[in-house]
Amino acid sequence: MDRTEALRSTEGEDPGGHLHQVSKKSPERGDSENSSDSYKYCPPGWHQIGKRCYYFSSQQKPRIDAEQDCQQRSATLARVEEEHSALKDIIKSYSRGFWIGLHRNDTTWMWPDKTIKDFRGTDGQNCAKASPQLSAEACRTALPWICETTIRTCSSTTEALRCLQPLKWEIGAISI
Numbered sequence: 001m002d003r004t005e006a007l008r009s010t011e012g013e014d015p016g017g018h019l020h021q022v023s024k025k026s027p028e029r030g031d032s033e034n035s036s037d038s039y040k041y042c043p044p045g046w047h048q049i050g051k052r053c054y055y056f057s058s059q060q061k062p063r064i065d066a067e068q069d070c071q072q073r074s075a076t077l078a079r080v081e082e083e084h085s086a087l088k089d090i091i092k093s094y095s096r097g098f099w100i101g102l103h104r105n106d107t108t109w110m111w112p113d114k115t116i117k118d119f120r121g122t123d124g125q126n127c128a129k130a131s132p133q134l135s136a137e138a139c140r141t142a143l144p145w146i147c148e149t150t151i152r153t154c155s156s157t158t159e160a161l162r163c164l165q166p167l168k169w170e171i172g173a174i175s176i
Helices: 003-009 063-072 085-094 157-164
Strands: 020-022 038-041 047-049 052-056 098-105 108-110 127-130 134-137 146-150 152-154
Touching: 047 085, 052 085, 063 098, 063 146, 098 134, 098 146
Parallel strands: none
Antiparallel strands: 020 038, 038 152, 047 052, 052 146, 098 108, 098 127, 127 134
16 A cells, blocks of 8 residues: 555545534534534644644654654654554555654653553663554664644634644744
């Protein structure tokens, strides 16, 4: 499966960071009409999978620099679990490994949210990559990375234009 097929086959996927109108139930009317427009979206250049947004870097950096890049994007290095088949399909389509959020803290492997993962690594390899299978890697190795953040919501049609404005971190030090 190539990258385009992986993106197209992903449920809830929108590689272009476009807005999706969401139908909300009106409690007063008891129906599912659009009583109030709501739009879900990912920033431009991010991929939407379900309720999460993923950024795949094209650069290669050591893990600490990759982690800092994600933080500048108001995100964390991605969490890739066995059940994340859509994300793993995209990773597989690139035919390379990516830095993810899993790392070793002393003897414990954990995700950025401090959730512990039962994972075995080699001594001296305190970071993990996904390719799409998880494997330990020396943190100083230069690899591309995947950032993850929650999907964003605009609550009305008039707010949609503001939502599409580039965020400060997406355009460097220039603010709009």
